[in-house]
Amino acid sequence: MSGGGPTGVLIVTCEYPPFPGGIGSYAGAVARATADAGFAVRVIAPDYPDLPAIDDLPGTHRILRHHGVPPKRALAILKIISETPRDWPILAADIRTVLFLWATQAIHRRSYRAMIHGSEVSKFGGGGVMAAVVRRAYRGAEAICSNSQATLDIFTETLGTPAAARVTYLAVDPFWAQPAEGPFEHPALAALAPDQVIACAVGRIEPRKGHVETIRALALARDKWAVLLPLFVVAGRPEHPDHLARVIAEAEALGVPLLAAGRLSDQDLRRLYARARFHTLFAQALPGKIEGFGLVLLEAAAQGCPSIATALGGIPEVLGSAGTLVAPGDGVAFAEAIAEALAAERTPQSDRVMKQRTAEFSWERCARQTFPELTWP
Numbered sequence: 001m002s003g004g005g006p007t008g009v010l011i012v013t014c015e016y017p018p019f020p021g022g023i024g025s026y027a028g029a030v031a032r033a034t035a036d037a038g039f040a041v042r043v044i045a046p047d048y049p050d051l052p053a054i055d056d057l058p059g060t061h062r063i064l065r066h067h068g069v070p071p072k073r074a075l076a077i078l079k080i081i082s083e084t085p086r087d088w089p090i091l092a093a094d095i096r097t098v099l100f101l102w103a104t105q106a107i108h109r110r111s112y113r114a115m116i117h118g119s120e121v122s123k124f125g126g127g128g129v130m131a132a133v134v135r136r137a138y139r140g141a142e143a144i145c146s147n148s149q150a151t152l153d154i155f156t157e158t159l160g161t162p163a164a165a166r167v168t169y170l171a172v173d174p175f176w177a178q179p180a181e182g183p184f185e186h187p188a189l190a191a192l193a194p195d196q197v198i199a200c201a202v203g204r205i206e207p208r209k210g211h212v213e214t215i216r217a218l219a220l221a222r223d224k225w226a227v228l229l230p231l232f233v234v235a236g237r238p239e240h241p242d243h244l245a246r247v248i249a250e251a252e253a254l255g256v257p258l259l260a261a262g263r264l265s266d267q268d269l270r271r272l273y274a275r276a277r278f279h280t281l282f283a284q285a286l287p288g289k290i291e292g293f294g295l296v297l298l299e300a301a302a303q304g305c306p307s308i309a310t311a312l313g314g315i316p317e318v319l320g321s322a323g324t325l326v327a328p329g330d331g332v333a334f335a336e337a338i339a340e341a342l343a344a345e346r347t348p349q350s351d352r353v354m355k356q357r358t359a360e361f362s363w364e365r366c367a368r369q370t371f372p373e374l375t376w377p
Contacts, residue, residue, distance in 0.1 A: 005375040006087045008040030012077070012101065013093035014067050016045035018054050021204070022147065022295050023117055026170055027093040031057055033367035037377055042084060044077055069100045081108045089113060089371055095120045095134065102137035114141040115168070118151045118292020118313050124158040135159055145370050148314025151292040168369040170293050171361035175266065176302035180274035186261055189233070189268065197230040197342070200276040202269060202296045206239040208289040210282030210310070211247045217282065217334040219254040225339035230277055235261045235269065273303035278341040281309040285328055294318050302358045304351025308337045322357035
């Protein structure tokens, strides 16, 4: 690091590790990549007392709530901002922190840049007072960073062309490419026979991820192409318990073998990707919901696992050669892709193709694009 530019950054976010998900992964990884390059990093983030603790970077202030900026913490946040050097860029990593920095700008008198994510920008077009406030807050940002071109296109169509914008593709930690050694920690996964064929879907259990539609496609693949179905392992945190019950009921009704594994450790997720014949993301186009990127696609690819996914939102930009794209809502094409994946074995050569796709994304590049004014080494 050299030159006379800023020596550090401030990141404000309502999602942060150890909480899983795209926003938290982005904020945490960009913070660490910036610190690894030799810059000072301050982070204002939520505390997660119910999740396993992680080693925070120096300068991390765990004073927010998950998806919330407590009013009683406002003065503490403003104090941190006032103590941050004037030339340090400030990143608001999610919609709630964008709103806070915009609403308090008359007090802190600092510019801020905003990171936009698919499901957030898909809400901008609504009516009402809150939607108008959100649009003003994003228009007030000095620059817009976007997790994909698809997300930026939605933003532009809804709000117009921002003063400055850049696509800052996400990435995955090298952890996901490391060998998936040892047995599963999850009892049901550990008990599986070595020759049990597995398919998986990883991520939050909610309608936009298309678990029900995937189960229907699996049943269709069996009925139309006479394939032997794999065990469909659904791993993730239920966002809506009623939806998880619907997923389980659909599998029972159609005779699709299902294991609802819940939230797995990262080590078990890595083992799951390494073991699975394929990973699925039958993303659905729902009002106010869109898959802006799809980190799970890169996680799976890092273990050589191909994905079958819908060409929706930012998914085509991410998946590339690491799997099969299907038109949104086309259950027959999805079922055919499943049948083809079950008929093909994973080989060292196919695994290499998947892993090569992952190597095209890096958190250092993402951090450089998020903070281009820093004098990067």
